[in-house]
Amino acid sequence: MxxxxxxxxxxxxxxxxxxxxxxxxxxxxxxxxxxxxxxxxxNNEADNDLHTTSLRFRLLREHDFDVPCEAIYKFKYEEGNFKSSLRNDVQGLLELYEASYMRVHGEDILDEAISFTTTHLTLAAATLDYPLGNSHPIFxxxxxxxxxxxxxxxxxxxxxxxxxxxxxxxxx
Incomplete structure (x- = not known):
């Protein structure tokens, strides 16, 4: 496969x-x-959603590829905040949360991503139904x-x- x-x-x-x-x-x-x-x-970063972009970033970094964090910037507004539409994308937020731990010193956007995803995943945890909650165990x-x-x-x-x-x- x-x-x-x-x-x-x-x-x-x-x-x-x-x-x-x-x-x-x-x-x-x-x-x-x-x-x-x-x-x-x-080179097809432009058409990927938050989940795919974050998963790509994390897997490549885990396997020692030199991947810049610039792909994450497309999920922010020009004034610097993450897009409000991302708050409802629990799968994307979870993957961004995991990917943000692959950061190196000086990658401020990934520091911001940890804060953003932690806040919104905590809020979403109270409203997740059982199947979605079990489909994303973190182990x-x-x-x-x-x-x-x-x-x-x-x-x-x-x-x-x-x-x-x-x-x-x-x-x-």
Whole structure:
């Protein structure tokens, strides 16, 4: 699936994320690196939403690609505040929150992103319904997380969940 052609490499990001969350990424290291290399060299930042942009930024930084944080600026108004429409995008906010921890010294926008996302995710937590709340657990990336993750609905919602479940069941 990681090597299967898709209309854009960006569509592989959720699959890479799911493989990592299930703790089976060590079986696909070469494929993940190749996919991320292609994503790194693609230039389609303009048409990505907050979730995709943040996921791209985080995964590339985690794999030691030199990714500038300028892509996040498109989610701010000219006066410097994050766009108010982002407050309702819980998936995007959560991914931006996780991505902002990949910051380096001097990346003020990511410091602002931590503050913004913490505030709005805290407010949203009180109103999240059960399925959405369980579809975004925040846990470490390790194999024992696979067993835990399979008990929750987000695993069934992954686009490649059948493959990942099979891999888990055969001991990968």
């Amino acid at each position: 990681l090597v299967a052609p898709m209309d854009t490499s960006i569509r592989k990001l959720p699959l890479i994320y799911a493989v990592q969350r299930l703790g089976v990424n060590y079986h696909f290291e070469k494929e993940i690196e190749d996919a991320l290399e292609a994503i790194y060299h693609e 470490g990336l390790h194999r024992s997380g696979a067993t835990f993750g399979l008990k929750y609905p987000w695993a069934a919602q992954a686009s490649s969940s059948l493959l990942l479940l099979i891999l888990h069941n055969v001991g990968y």
